[in-house]
Amino acid sequence: MEQHPHEPLARLSVALRSAGVRPDFPSPDRWELLLDPAVFRGWVEQRCAGHVGRVRIAGPLDRRLAVVERTDGRWVVADLSGQPHRSRAWPAWTREQLILEDPASWLSLAHLDERAVWRLSRPSALLAALxxxxxxxLPRFPLGISTVxxxxxxxxxxxxxxxxxxxxxxxxxxxxRIDGDRPDILGVSATFGQYDLLVELLESVYAQDDPPLVVAGGSLTLRVERVLLDRFPSLLVAxxxxxxxxxxxxxxxHGDCGLDDVPGLGYAGAPRGGGLAVGRRRTAKPVTRDVTADVVPELDLLPATFDRHGVAQLETSxxxxxxxxxxxxDHKGSWVGAGTGRxxxxxxxxxxVFERxxxxxxxxxxxxxxxxxxxxDATSRALELASLLHRAGFGWESSCRVDQVVDPDQSHGWHVERAEMWxxxxxxxxxxxxxxxxxxxxxxxxRFAKDTTGEQNLLAVRTLSALGVPTRFTYITFDPLMTLDELKATHAFQGRTDLLLAPQPDLSPAEVVRGVRDARFAAAAGTGQPFYQGISYLLVSMECLIGAAYTRRVQQAGLAGAVTPSMGRVEARYADWRIGVAASWAQRWVDRHFALxxxxKSLEKVLDGAPRRQVREARGVLKDASYTVLGDLITELDTRPLHRDPTAEAILDVRIWQRIENRLALLRGVLAAAVHDLLPVFGREHAALLVTEHRRWSAAGGWTLINAADACAS
Structure with missing residues (x-):
């Protein structure tokens, strides 16, 4: 119909002129229009009122469709990506309801019957993240609801x-918003710590006269599916x-398939529209998906995330x-990498978006x-991904296993190749x-089934630091089945100063691989910095998640307690009661400082250069204090017998409380100085945020747990 213009918004102008808008209609100049189809549709309807009929905006961002009705009853269908219509994988329902005159072009007249218009219009779905x-x-781009x-x-x-x-x-x-918009389908994403929000939301929604079809997903819902379905029989769980x-x-x-045919869906009760209640929970079989497509998100909420100082997240596997x-x-042992084509x-x-x-x-x-x-092709794929990110002007972070650095089952040549890759x-x-x-x-x-050893972890940390790879590590300090000797060994490992080495840019990868296995090399190259400074969060306790093999061991040992839905976990006593008391106080310490x-950590993510380094140094103040607290805890545990005695437990609790209070008093002054030194390097908004959180931290009293009061029977 028209020549191929170069940009999506210019293509929109061509399409609108084809639909009957005046020839001098200007190209839209709002870049964010394409990101949100509802805003996009509203803009077209407002600007073109009286010149066109109905307007529908459909398809994902990479293949956004503008479907505009002309006054003669025909429709203009424009693929704003500029790709020909026939290159799209059209859904089966369109075959007889949406007929294109020129599928070889990105722009075509089309016949749409009313069934097609209805399907382009309904259902209305609202996807919400708690x-x-x-x-x-500080926020993170909501990747889950955006890929869905x-x-x-x-x-x-x-x-x-x-x-x-x-x-x-x-x-x-x-x-x-749900009450006002009245969506046909409500999707809710809930993760750990959000059970209270999820329950309150569901109670409000199901109290409506005609509630929507509600599906809940996220890392929490699968862990507490039975609890949710018993409480909300109409709920669907992804x-x-x-x-x-x-x-x-x-x-x-739309009636195209039954609920049993919806993959990956858990539910209980009657199908929508009536019928006999189903007395058992049901789950349809999963289907094979194209991960390359599934990891691509819509970007509706990215500008708003940046408006609130958030960060961008993606998946590549x-x-x-x-x-x-x-x-x-369920996906343990199963890994699929996305292709790089998109x-x-x-x-x-x-x-x-970043440029703005x-x-x-x-x-x-x-x-x-x-x-x-x-x-x-793991190495070549990783390098290709990194090259694409780098050429686009992005730095990037991700997660990996230690055995991708050091693997005792691999050869010296493999280790050299991996060092080159890093x-x-x-x-x-x-x-x-x-x-x-x-x-x-x-x-x-x-016990954790990590398939690694302490020596392997040591060599991996040395290798990465000597190669100059910026790292952070997770470390579980307490677990219910541990012994006091294991806790002491944990404290010793976290405090080692021969793991974090200075970068060795003048050494070849082969020399680094050999050197890290030599204690003299490690001593000479060491920074003197304790390993705990590289750990993201200290004093972390094992959470016995529902359905995990570790949790079953705890249950077999007779240590399991009530279910805590907000975290999808089972509460557990410690085999050594002394460690249980210490772990409880350690969690209080973590929770007292967590928001600050x-x-x-969030400011470190959105900053570069010297400000970022100074934020990391400020976090180091908290880490020093936390490691010192761990030493205090072990000192106190050593004074109590393994045999549990109520009096001994009460005394231990008081003595730990006294030590924790003393450490907090010392930390207040050190942290106040660190925050004071940080403020001049920040912009106004970042400084205001830090001041607010520091004041909140300073004003807090007591030692309460963030997630402590929602246990329910399993």
Whole structure:
């Protein structure tokens, strides 16, 4: 119909002129229009009122469709990506209801019957993410609901809106929006610590006269599925990533398939529309999905995330290569890497948003559980991904396993090749990599089924630091089955000063691989910095998650207690009561400082250069204090007998409280000085945020737990 213009908004202008808008109609100049289909549609309807008929905006961001009715009853269908219509994988429902005259072009006249218009219009779906701002002050781009939104829009069925409580929306505000918008389908994403919000939301929604079809997903809901379905029989629970579930659920709403045919769905009760109640929970079989498509998010909420000083997140893979005993997730041992074909386009779209927020660090956080994977092309794929990110001007961070650095089953040549890869990744923008060390004690690592050893972890930390790879590590300090000797060994490992080495840029990868195995080399290259300074959060306790192998061991030992739905976990006593008392106080210490520490960590993510380094140094003040507290705890435990005695327990509790109070008093002054020194390097908004959180921390009293009061019977 028209010549191929160069940009999506210019294509929109061509399409609107084809639909009957005056020839001098200007091209839209609002870049964010494309990101949110509802805003986009409203803009077209307002600007073109009286010149065109009905307007529908459909499809995901990479293949956004403008469908505009002409006054003669025909329709103009424009693929704003500029790709020909026939290159789209059109849903089956369009074959007889949407007929294109020129499928070889991006722009075509079309015949739409009223069934097609109805399907483009309904159902209306609202995808909402829950959030506790008092615990996590700064937002992260809501990747979960954003990838699900793309899958929904790819069906061309209905409309999809997103709501994220991270972005200033209260729970009351979310309930009011649901009540006002009256969506046909409500999708809710809930993670650990949000059970209270989820229950309150569901109670409000199901109190409506005609509630929507509600599906809940996220890392929490699968752990407490039975509790939720017993309480809310009409609820649907998405048991996998959600992309396949939402697509089939939209089709189910139109009567194209039964609820039993919706993949990855857990539910109880009658099908929608009536029928006999089903007395057991049911789950449809999962389906094979294209991970390359599933990891691409819609970007509706990215500008609002940056408006509130948040960070951007992406995925480049799904699953994990390991079988850790504390993880209950179904994808253990199953890893799939996404292809890189769509990444250049996505990075271009992200860049367009980043360019409007120059104060935000151009860093992408890849939330892969395992960045590398086990495929034969793992190294080349990682380098290709890094190159694409680097060429687009992004730094990046992700997560990986220790055995991707040091593996006793691999040859010297393999280790040299991996060392070369890690250096190359740093040169291609790797800003930091997270490794789940979890322990340096062999007996604990065996209990956690980590398939690593303390020596292996030691060599990996040395190798990475000598290669100049910025790292952070996770470490589980307490677990219910541990002994006091294991706790002492944990304290010793965290305090070792021969793990974090100074970068050795003048040494070849082969020399580094040999050197880290030599104690003299480690002593000469050491920074003198204790290993705990590289641990993200100290004093972490094992959480006995529902369904995990570790939790079953705790249950077999007779140590399991009540279910805590907010965290999807089972409460547990400690085999050594003394360690249980210490772990409880350690958690109080962590929770007392968590919001402030999280603020430091979040600011570190959005800053670059000297300000970022200074924030990290401020976090180091908290880490020093936490490690000292661990030593205090062990000192006190050693004074009490292993045999449990109420009097001894009360005395231990008081003595630990006294030590903790003394450490807090010392920390107040040191941390106040650190915050004072930080403020001049921040911009006004970042400084105001830190001042607010520091004042809140300073004013807090008592030693309460963040997630302590929602246990229920299992």
């Amino acid at each position: 959030y506790h701002p008092e615990t996590f002050p 939104a793309r899958a929904a829009r790819d069906t061309l069925l209905g409309t999809v809106a997103l709501a994220d409580m991270q972005l200033g929306l209260s729970l009351d505000g979310l309930v009011a 048991r996998a990533g959600g992309e396949a579930t939402i697509g089939a659920l939209l089709a189910h709403w 799904r699953g994990c290569t390991s079988y850790c005993s504390f993880c209950p997730r 990444l250049p386009w996505l990075l271009g779209e992200l860049s367009a 927020y120059p104060q935000v660090s151009r860093t992408l956080y890849l939330v892969d559980e395992e960045f590398l994977g086990r495929a034969p 250096r190359a990744l740093v040169a291609r923008g790797l800003r930091r990599m997270l490794f789940g060390v979890e322990s340096g004690v062999d007996s604990i690592l065996d 520490d999280y603020t430091f």
